[in-house]
Amino acid sequence: MDFETRLARLEAEADIRDLVSRxxxxxxxxELDRIALLFTEDxxxxxxxxxxxxxxxxxxxxxxxxxxxxxxxxxxxxxxLVLDLSDLADGEASGRVSGHAELARNGAMxxxxxxxxxxxxxxxxxWKIHLRExxxxxxxxxxxxxxxxxxxxxxxxxAEPKPADFPEGxxx
Numbered sequence: 001m002d003f004e005t006r007l008a009r010l011e012a013e014a015d016i017r018d019l020v021s022r023x024x025x026x027x028x029x030x031e032l033d034r035i036a037l038l039f040t041e042d043x044x045x046x047x048x049x050x051x052x053x054x055x056x057x058x059x060x061x062x063x064x065x066x067x068x069x070x071x072x073x074x075x076x077x078x079x080x081l082v083l084d085l086s087d088l089a090d091g092e093a094s095g096r097v098s099g100h101a102e103l104a105r106n107g108a109m110x111x112x113x114x115x116x117x118x119x120x121x122x123x124x125x126x127w128k129i130h131l132r133e134x135x136x137x138x139x140x141x142x143x144x145x146x147x148x149x150x151x152x153x154x155x156x157x158x159a160e161p162k163p164a165d166f167p168e169g170x171x172x
Contacts (some may be wrong), residue, residue, distance in 0.1 A: 009085055012093060015127045016120050017081060020097055023129070024076040030068055036061050040121050040128045048135035048165040049155060072104025091122035092130075105157060112139035112157070115166065135165035 001009075019038060026034040036057050039045075045060050046053045054063040078099040085093050097116040104110070119131035138145075138154035148154055152168070153161035 009088060012085060012088055012122070012127065013083055016083060016093060016095065019120070019127050019129065020078055020081055020095070020116075020118075024078055024099070027064070027076055028074055032061050032065060035064060037125075038129055040123060040130045043128070043130050043132070045129075045132045046134075048133060049162060051158070052134065070106060072107075074101055074103030076101045093120045093127075094118060095120065108141045110139065110141050110157065111145055113137040114139075137164055137166055 022034070023038055026038065039057055039060055041057055042055070043057065043060060044053075044055045045063065052063060052067075054060045076099060078097055080098045081095055083093055083095045087093060095116075095118045097118060098114075099116070100111065100113045102109075102111050113136065115135050115137075117131075117133045117135070118129060120127050121130040122128075136155050136157075138148045139157040140148050140154065141156065144156060152163055154164040155162040
């Protein structure tokens with residue numbers, strides 16, 4: 001791999017890592033204008049449980065605004081990011097992000113462990129998220145956290161508990 005290719009890979013990786021971090025800060029700060037700038041015009045955001053599904057910046061921002069209406073304060077933390085830069089020459093990359101969030105939802109303090117499966121695209125304005133799919137290991141009120149990994153229905157964000165998205169829901 002020549003020097004220019006290596007440098008381009010390092011720059012892309014740094015820019016994408018920054019993009020992933022800015023997402024968490026902008027979501028927590030509820031900066032809808034800044035959130036919009038993180039996505040391509042034709043981006044999609046969805047969740048493995050089917051509760052989120054928005055295509056295009058306008059729908060994505062409408063979806064987040066509606067979510068903010070039922071969520072209290074929150075803090076999203078990203079932990080690990082694994083990038084696949086094999087499509088870098090085409091201006092694309094993919095990544096898997098692990099993280100967790102602490103938030104208020106429907107009057108209860110909740111915690112969740114989550115993953116983002118992402119596709120990124122290089123644009124004239126830098127790297128943007130083109131596809132983001134959320135999945136949950138658990139999403140529970142804090143008082144239900146002890147022992148939650150021993151349960152099957154670990155997504156308790158809604159009125160009826162649902163199965164977790166991973167690892168059970170992932171193909172083997």
